[in-house]
Amino acid sequence: MEEKEISQAVIGRLPRYLRYLGELKDEGIERVSSQELSDIMQTTASQIRQDLNTFGGFGQQGYGYNVGYLYDEIRKILGLDREHRLIIVGAGHLGQALVNYTNFERRGFIFRGIFDCDPGICEKTIRGIEVRPMEQMADFIRENDIDIAVLAIPKNSAVEVAKKLADCGIKGIWNFAHVDLPVPEHIQVENVHLSDSLMKLSYNISSSQEESRTSGKVDGNGQNR
Amino acid sequence: MEEKEISQAVIGRLPRYLRYLGELKDEGIERVSSQELSDIMQTTASQIRQDLNTFGGFGQQGYGYNVGYLYDEIRKILGLDREHRLIIVGAGHLGQALVNYTNFERRGFIFRGIFDCDPGICEKTIRGIEVRPMEQMADFIRENDIDIAVLAIPKNSAVEVAKKLADCGIKGIWNFAHVDLPVPEHIQVENVHLSDSLMKLSYNISSSQEESRTSGKVDGNGQNR
DNA sequence: AAATTCTTGTCAATCAATTGACACAACCCG
DNA sequence: CGGGTTGTGTCAATTGATTGACAAGAATTT
Secondary structure, eight states, X not given: OOOOOOOHHHHHHHHHHHHHHHHHHHTTOOEEOHHHHHHHHTSOHHHHHHXXXXXXXXXXXXXXXXXXXXHHHHHHHTTTTSXXXXXXXXXXXXXXXXXXXXXXXXXXXXXXXXXXXXXXXXXXXXXXXEEEEGGGHHHHHHHTTOOEEEEOSOHHHHHHHHXXXXXXXXXXXXXXXXXXXXXXXXXXXXXXXXXHHHHHHHHHHHHHHHHHHHTTOOOTTOOOO | OOOXXXXXXXXXXXXXXXXXXXXXXXXXXXXXXXXXHHHHHTSOHHHHHHHHHTSOOOEETTTEEEHHHHHHHHXXXXXXXXXXXXXXXXXXXXXXHHHHOTHHHHTTEEEEEEEESOTTTTTOEETTEEEEEGGGHHHHHHHTTOOEEEEOSOHHHHHHHHHHHHXXXXXXXXXXXXXXXXXXXXXXXXXXXXXXXXXXXXXXXXHHHHHHHHTTOOOSSSOOO
């Protein structure tokens, strides 16, 4: 009933919690306190408790959190307790690399189809999945109950394809094209703008070098406070 | 002289400004006001002015911003006015896809070398760049004045390789491995955690569906139920 | 079984980011 | 060349996110 909008800042941290909890689980550790977890993850105990409490009380006073239970709860929150069916649009290098990355499947993200506008690539097969022509995409999405489309195509055709995807009722788009997609609000877009990320790195490198120059800082494993 | 730490939130928006300014430039538009730009970019004029002013006054009252000038200034801020030399570590599907993505080169990020621990892949060539064994990496970095290492290897070996990279004086790591890298502070790390990104998408899909269910909202063009 | 320790959930305080408001500089039109 | 208009740079207000503090519940020890 209560509509308390949950911030993307919190959501963005959940996968990281999940990762560390998974590691603890693998090590056979059954319980963990927010303090211990924050030490491992280099964050504050307060933030962990605050974040988790956004979704309800998963811990127990005097005990901490049960690793397995918390892990499962976060999985559920993230919607990883069910299967997601994906298609890849764009069978170029990146599209192929994503199909070949099997870890997504382990998390329940199943690649069902691959589409490309180049007829030359079609009828090829990537990891057992046939590459189909774009014309078949709309029907395929509807017939196979596809959740998510991965957009791995050049920017100039991305907007057009996104519109088409929106029309056949896709729920989310994982966008690797270097444009912002103007889609209706009920469709979720998650952007992976690789060049933006690389530019951020470039900035941070440049600015850290400037800093050490102006302050006469030494680099290396050497230490100047 | 003045050390006013610039927030990553601002840095993160600069590449997007650059992208839109580039488009305006291509359209032959010479001047733009913060208001116009914010309309196009779906943000607030205030934020644009605030962001730009972090780095100094690029605009002129009564006129706005000169597109070409602002574009160049942001490029400089991001450190894109000089060449960056990169190596790829890991010649798997992802590593290959990144090498084949020529847009990075257009921005001044030049791939100089590729390294892999699998001797079978070595001596192969990707886009004219020879794949070398890991043993040669340290020397190669020093001899070719490499800035940035792209880490496209499985998580279990990533930390170890990152340490090695740190030792040979790399300045930044573009990390595609699904781990946090414990490197010295003077080395910049930019993480691209693809599965985290996909999980966020999964969350947003799940939560938007819940919302429309509980509030009886209709979807998109359409009508659900 | 009581006392002590531990650690959550939560509220308050601080810190950071975004938005709004406006003085004033530069432009443009007549 | 002067008056009206535009639009920046900046400061203040607001909103949001993170951190700190602590009461109270549960576990563990004696």
